[in-house]
Amino acid sequence: MENKKAGLARFFVEVSPQQRYNRIMYLLFCPIVIFLFGLIVGSFLNCVIYRLETGGSFLKGRSFCPHCKHKLALQDLIPVFSFLFLRGKCRYCGQKISPQYPLVEIATATLFLLMAEAKPLSIETGFLMVISCFLIVIFVYDLKHYIIPDKVIYPAIAIALIFNYLSEAKVGDEGFAFVDLQFSILSAIGAAAFFAAIVLVSRGKWMGIGDIKLAFLMGLILGWPNIFVALSLAFFIGAIMGIGLIIFGRKKMKSEIPLGPFLITGTFLIMFFGNKIMSWYLNLFLLK
Numbered sequence: 001m002e003n004k005k006a007g008l009a010r011f012f013v014e015v016s017p018q019q020r021y022n023r024i025m026y027l028l029f030c031p032i033v034i035f036l037f038g039l040i041v042g043s044f045l046n047c048v049i050y051r052l053e054t055g056g057s058f059l060k061g062r063s064f065c066p067h068c069k070h071k072l073a074l075q076d077l078i079p080v081f082s083f084l085f086l087r088g089k090c091r092y093c094g095q096k097i098s099p100q101y102p103l104v105e106i107a108t109a110t111l112f113l114l115m116a117e118a119k120p121l122s123i124e125t126g127f128l129m130v131i132s133c134f135l136i137v138i139f140v141y142d143l144k145h146y147i148i149p150d151k152v153i154y155p156a157i158a159i160a161l162i163f164n165y166l167s168e169a170k171v172g173d174e175g176f177a178f179v180d181l182q183f184s185i186l187s188a189i190g191a192a193a194f195f196a197a198i199v200l201v202s203r204g205k206w207m208g209i210g211d212i213k214l215a216f217l218m219g220l221i222l223g224w225p226n227i228f229v230a231l232s233l234a235f236f237i238g239a240i241m242g243i244g245l246i247i248f249g250r251k252k253m254k255s256e257i258p259l260g261p262f263l264i265t266g267t268f269l270i271m272f273f274g275n276k277i278m279s280w281y282l283n284l285f286l287l288k
């Protein structure tokens with residue numbers, strides 16, 4: 001005990017303030033902590049999605065099983081682990097728990113980890129983490145309900161505008177693209193106008209108003225020409241998935257496939273692998 005204390009004291013107390021700061025930061029931002037933090041945030045996002053579906057407030061009230069409404073105890077709420085331990089079933093009624101819960105938690109944690117790895121300890125990383133939370137909620141909600149909720153997309157647009165206004169960062173080395181306010185607004189308007197034209201031509205059959213708002217948000221986050229490549233990627237992945245679903249008989253030619261999840265996949269791909277994808281894409285069309 002005495003030795004342990006001495007060890008801790010050596011680690012945090014008997015060092016210079018600068019060293020102490022570095023060590024605390026090191027612990028706070030080590031990959032395991034970031035990942036665990038992502039799991040907890042993902043768990044909260046599941047809660048947000050559920051409350052969006054049922055119309056309750058997501059800041060108050062305790063978590064409960066959606067089937068039997070039994071209040072969940074602490075040991076039922078541990079991200080991923082509770083799901084594995086309970087083998088995907090509610091402890092109280094035995095009904096299946098949706099795999100959405102662990103999947104959203106793992107996805108959030110993985111995205112946070114990738115962001116922290118690419119640009120550790122920066123305001124951009126914090127902003128991207130916040131924006132990615134909104135994108136994850138939109139992804140799941142659109143996939144399940146074919147709707148992009150205004151309650152989620154408008155705050156996300158507001159945050160992206162505020163960040164772009166405050167940020168002086170330019171297109172990043174790692175493919176994180178932040179552009180100045182005017183430029184990002186122009187990119188956003190361009191993307192939204194393009195989508196609005198498609199909505200008008202197809203009379204809302206190919207995509208909806210929600211997709212226009214999401215394209216606007218993507219323009220704000222990515223800027224030009226990244227937004228263009230992200231949209232191309234989204235359509236490309238969407239087309240392949242759509243054809244696959246039709247071939248394997250999961251969807252009919254005329255059935256609706258939400259576009260939001262593909263747009264968000266394109267956004268994340270450009271965020272993380274922007275430079276590589278961009279140079280490949282531009283080379284492909286001999287634009288460089």
Ligand SMILES: [Zn+2]
Binds near residue numbers: 068070090095
């Ligand atoms: Zn239950």
